[in-house]
Amino acid sequence: MTLPVVLVHGIRVSGTMWDPVISQLNRPAIAVDLPGHGTRRAERFTMDAATRTVAAAIDRVGGSALVAGLSLGGYVGIATAGRFPRRVAGLVAIGCTASTAGMAWAYRAAAALAGRFPEYANLVSAYGFRRALPKPVADAVLAGGVACEVMPEVVAALTAHDHLGTLAAYPGPVWLVNGSRDPFRSDERAFLAACHNGRLIRLPRTGHVTTLADPARLAGLLEHAAAHLAADRSPGAARTGDPGATALP
Template identity: 45%
Template sequence: MGGLPVVLVHGVRTSATMWRAQVAALERAGHRAVAVDLPGHGTLRGQRFTLDGAVDRVAATVDDVGGRALVVGLSLGGYVAIAHAARRPEQVAGLVAADCSTRPLAAVVHGWVLLARGIGRLPDAGAGLNQLMVDLTLAAEAAADVGAGGYALDVMDDVLREIGRSRPVEDLARVQAPVWIVNGRWDHFRSEERRFLRACRDGRLVVLRGARHLASLDQPVGFSRVLLEALDVVGG
């Protein structure tokens, strides 16, 4: 396949399989699309998650597809993709940071830690609650995609500790490539999207109607359209 390749980075507890619809759309348009599993997730379950390890995983995948790509991340993957773009600018032709427009402030992270630890103490470690939320919030096809790689229910302590140390706004200010800040209309993580946008040297904001936190799963066609438009801009 010709054109600029695309590397896709998943959200917390999920895996590369959540990107099935986008991989299919990109490949139909003639682009190589590779969805990566982060440490502790999918095929890398059992590994400890660290931000450095996650960034290295993205960097290695970009190297595998030719050394330069449109890098797309959602939620946890968005924070990782922003850090990667700041650290490895030569690898990033464009950055799509989705559903991650809230700084991981100490008070916010602490609240999530308490919630995650409470859920983790359930007899099934939260598996039933996780599946209930998937069934209630996602269409059947999207639920099947996000669940196909299994759920990493034991990564939250590591993820929250590491993301709590990240500085996405400062990192965005260092990103040289064009940036797309993409959020679902009803995403609870879009509270600081204007701050994130102002930090970008070359940024634009896209809000997908009808989408919540997992915008690529709620609005797969609209999200894929954003990626194809980004590829047009960066010369893909």
């Protein structure tokens, strides 16, 4: 059976963000909308609700999946893997290796401003996506709407969560993927050290948002991870982790 992929979006956008990547995949894939975002914009965001959303999506595609997320989606993916390890066959966590506790004051200040003036923040966000990304990718990112009003709830949930402890509790393979210019890679070595079976992949000349600029490259990363999981599950396969490897498939 072909291993499916469940994709988790970044803060204030929605699952439509992943449409260009899904179109490049050679396997079943589903992108969720987290509470407070997209089709679930009216709901409150909590980490409990977010991880249950991802787990429910995994159940819909057969009960086991490769989970991949960018930014907020990566942190939620980590939390889901720790809470539901048997459902998460492997984890691709993109642009989410900064300690949220260490940057809590900055996160909270930015989120509070966005939450107070959401309409203006939505316009600024949309402008930033369109400046940073090719038009088809930006169109996909913005297709589900922008919900800056959810940012205070998201930041409160992220800064309260123990991401390193959660990673340490997850026994499965983890690919940590960061743009070389992404400020959210600041603690990538600590995150890698927390993994039981981790790999670190750096994308050259790439920032945080611009990770999305090349959907074919992201799809290739996901196919690479899924192929590794399939080989690792095959009869007689040698289960040899490659912790600390830095590579670009």
